[in-house]
Amino acid sequence: MTAEAAIQQQRRGLAVPRFPPGDLAIWIFILAELLVFALFFAAYAFTRMQHIALFDRYQAMLNRDAALINTLALLTASYFVMRGVVAAREGQGRLCARWTWAAVGMGALFLVVKSSEYAHHLHAGINLSTNTFYMFYLSLTFFHFLHVILGMVILVAVALKAGRGGYTPEEHTGVETGASYWHMVDLVWLVLFPLVYVMK
Amino acid sequence: MNTSFPTRGLIRPCTLVYALLIGLTCVTWMIGRSGVGGPGVSLLVLGFALLKGHLIGDWFMGLRDVRGIWRWVVAIWLLVPGGLIALAFLLSFRG
Numbered sequence: 001m002t003a004e005a006a007i008q009q010q011r012r013g014l015a016v017p018r019f020p021p022g023d024l025a026i027w028i029f030i031l032a033e034l035l036v037f038a039l040f041f042a043a044y045a046f047t048r049m050q051h052i053a054l055f056d057r058y059q060a061m062l063n064r065d066a067a068l069i070n071t072l073a074l075l076t077a078s079y080f081v082m083r084g085v086v087a088a089r090e091g092q093g094r095l096c097a098r099w100t101w102a103a104v105g106m107g108a109l110f111l112v113v114k115s116s117e118y119a120h121h122l123h124a125g126i127n128l129s130t131n132t133f134y135m136f137y138l139s140l141t142f143f144h145f146l147h148v149i150l151g152m153v154i155l156v157a158v159a160l161k162a163g164r165g166g167y168t169p170e171e172h173t174g175v176e177t178g179a180s181y182w183h184m185v186d187l188v189w190l191v192l193f194p195l196v197y198v199m200k
Numbered sequence: 201m202n203t204s205f206p207t208r209g210l211i212r213p214c215t216l217v218y219a220l221l222i223g224l225t226c227v228t229w230m231i232g233r234s235g236v237g238g239p240g241v242s243l244l245v246l247g248f249a250l251l252k253g254h255l256i257g258d259w260f261m262g263l264r265d266v267r268g269i270w271r272w273v274v275a276i277w278l279l280v281p282g283g284l285i286a287l288a289f290l291l292s293f294r295g
Contacts (some may be wrong), residue, residue: 191282
């Protein structure tokens, strides 16, 4: 936060928060998840060093257009979730619910596109033991896929409660907690997408 | 929670950030489609990803309004795997 913004917040009688939005417990969980994904990413990059030709060859066979759609879907979902948080802070529960349902829709689009990719791979006889590249690609992306599903479950719970007027400008920690988890899912994909689909 | 989202002007700053995220994603995709590679391109694409992650942390997760270590938690996370990935790719090009 800039000094000017801090002064403005203090003038409005608001203390500069020491902790991020949402329940602190979700942030501990987020840090643990991020650590696991960081190890996964490093393992991919250093394993690639031993099999550069293999990784480049099979990376070229991936569907980058589907990856683009999925990246745009997750980014858009994150934007919708953030707008839902703003609506909750302003006491607009129904608007918060609408933004959150829209984010769930974007998450569903991600799952449909990714599932079609998996179906294509399975039809081609590709699995975890096909080669080292596909072992990493399938395990990394499927691990992330499971996180998207969990994120959507959380967002549905937030949207239902927001629609019932369960959040107020004074108490909307649940919205911020769910949003923080969803942004983590997006954050991980933003590194996964270039690493697995583009960098060579 | 006091995270502020300025709304002055025609477009919210967070909407501009979203547009920037979309733009950087499309550039990354175009680089991928063009088939170009090499250390410079890989580091550029990785740099885009780290910048996008930082924007998500600051503007969407609301960390830009938090003080102390939590302000930088996402940035630190981005630098750790980002640095390791950059190192691995640079070593692979040297080898």
